[in-house]
Every structure is written in structure tokens, then in C-alpha cells.
Amino acid sequence: MPELPEVETIRRDLIRDVKGKRIKDVEILNPKVIKEPKPVEFKKRLKGATFKDFLRRGKLLAMELSSGDYLVAHLRMTGQLIYSAKKEEKARVILCLSGGNYLNFNDQRLFAELRLVCDWQKLKFVQELGPEPLEKEFTAQKFKQILTAKKAKIKPLLMDQTFIAGIGNLYAQEALFSAGILPTRPANKLKDKEIKKLHATIQKVLREGIRYRGSSVDNYVNGRGNPGAYHLRLKVYGREGKPCVKCKTKIKKINLGGRGTCFCPKCQK
Numbered sequence: 001m002p003e004l005p006e007v008e009t010i011r012r013d014l015i016r017d018v019k020g021k022r023i024k025d026v027e028i029l030n031p032k033v034i035k036e037p038k039p040v041e042f043k044k045r046l047k048g049a050t051f052k053d054f055l056r057r058g059k060l061l062a063m064e065l066s067s068g069d070y071l072v073a074h075l076r077m078t079g080q081l082i083y084s085a086k087k088e089e090k091a092r093v094i095l096c097l098s099g100g101n102y103l104n105f106n107d108q109r110l111f112a113e114l115r116l117v118c119d120w121q122k123l124k125f126v127q128e129l130g131p132e133p134l135e136k137e138f139t140a141q142k143f144k145q146i147l148t149a150k151k152a153k154i155k156p157l158l159m160d161q162t163f164i165a166g167i168g169n170l171y172a173q174e175a176l177f178s179a180g181i182l183p184t185r186p187a188n189k190l191k192d193k194e195i196k197k198l199h200a201t202i203q204k205v206l207r208e209g210i211r212y213r214g215s216s217v218d219n220y221v222n223g224r225g226n227p228g229a230y231h232l233r234l235k236v237y238g239r240e241g242k243p244c245v246k247c248k249t250k251i252k253k254i255n256l257g258g259r260g261t262c263f264c265p266k267c268q269k
């Protein structure tokens, strides 16, 4: 599932490839992915607009158009945005662009969502998003402040988008491993030193994820349709039964809030 680093990688790709291009036509192959407005209006309002900029908030991508509208994409489980010289076979929506190439919106499992809105920041779920973990305002002090009010287990809390935006199952596990903190620890019981460490490892794993252009553990590909490379560097995610990279103890896997969670029983306390 694409998390902050994957969506950020796609955003940077689209800035390079699609910024300034005009939408000549819109092909809707499965209207189910369009949440608003109605497909007919969606098509009408998109046609003729030019891509001005690409913004990100958490795992959400907002594409600014010359018409004043924003095309907002939430990729969820299997959504992909691929700029290509060809129409993708599995595409649900295809934008035909000036210059002759296409922006394909694929979504195998049909959980992804497209919206065309004039003020994307007013969308309810955008207003409810927690702080951006890579922004200056997200200091260790701020992290401590929001953590100490929570009794929830730290790992599902990190994945709660209203608590912090952009972190999912993969980067939550990696950040906790690097910080040496068990995923089951109650948030308000973390010591000051642990909070500082976790704040730093959250930023570290997200930045590394972006540097290696995302993790292709599922069907994630970047804006040009290529896999990322961060999954080759994962220390704990998906490594159940394998030796810990630090101490060689077997990595354990538990179910936490419905999500598989790996950790080292010796390094993480």
C-alpha cells in the first residue's frame, strides 16, 4: 500500500513529466473510482485544463489545474498513477495529454478514489489529518505533546492518519525497529529518550523511503511505472522467522489491530 514516500515519489515524477501538460480527453473505463462529481461532469471539467502543480498531504496527492480545480487521488491499496506513451490495459481512468502521452489511473482492487474539487483542503478527511512528519513544525517536542495524551498502542497509533499523516504498516514497523521500541507499548508510557529516538527514526525511514523511490512490496510503481528500491533495505517488515539484522534473534510476527506486525523480541523493548 503506498505510504508517504511512495506518494511523494509519484508526485516528484509527475512534476517532472506532467506539469504544464493539457488534458485533451478523458476516458472513464470504470466510473466506480470517481467519488465526485458525477462522471459526466468530471470529464467535462477536466477537459482542456492544464496541470499547474502537484501537492501532497499525507498519502494524498492533489493535482492543481489551470481551471482552479484540484484532481485529488487517494491510491489506497492498489492505486497507481503512471505517465506513459501507451494506454495501460488495467487503467480505470485515462487522461490523454498534450504531447501525445497518457496519465493512466490504475486500480486493481477498486478501493482507490479520485475527486475533482475546487477546494481540496476543505475535504473532511483532509481537515482531520494529523501533522506532516517531515515538516519543520513536527518537532520532537510536538510529537511528545501529542503522544502523551494517547493510551493506544504505539504502532496502530502511528498508522492513524488523524494522529500523524502518511505513515502506514511498513514504515511504522521500520521506525519502531530502528528506535528499539516494541509495537505494543502504550504511547503514553514511552520515556522522553524513546520519544526523541522514535521521532528521529520516523523521519529517517520516511526520508530513506523517498531517497530509494519507495518500497515495491506489493504493486507499487512510481510515476513512470517502475518499482522502487527501498524494499531491498527493509530491516523488519516482512522478515518473520529471519534473523534480526542487529542481533540474529528470529524476527517475530504478531497481529496488531488487524495488521501483521514484525519485530525483534530482543532489540525492541
Ligand SMILES: [Zn+2]
Residues within 6 Å of the ligand: 244, 245, 246, 247, 248, 249, 264, 265, 266, 267, 268
Ligand atoms: Zn534484534
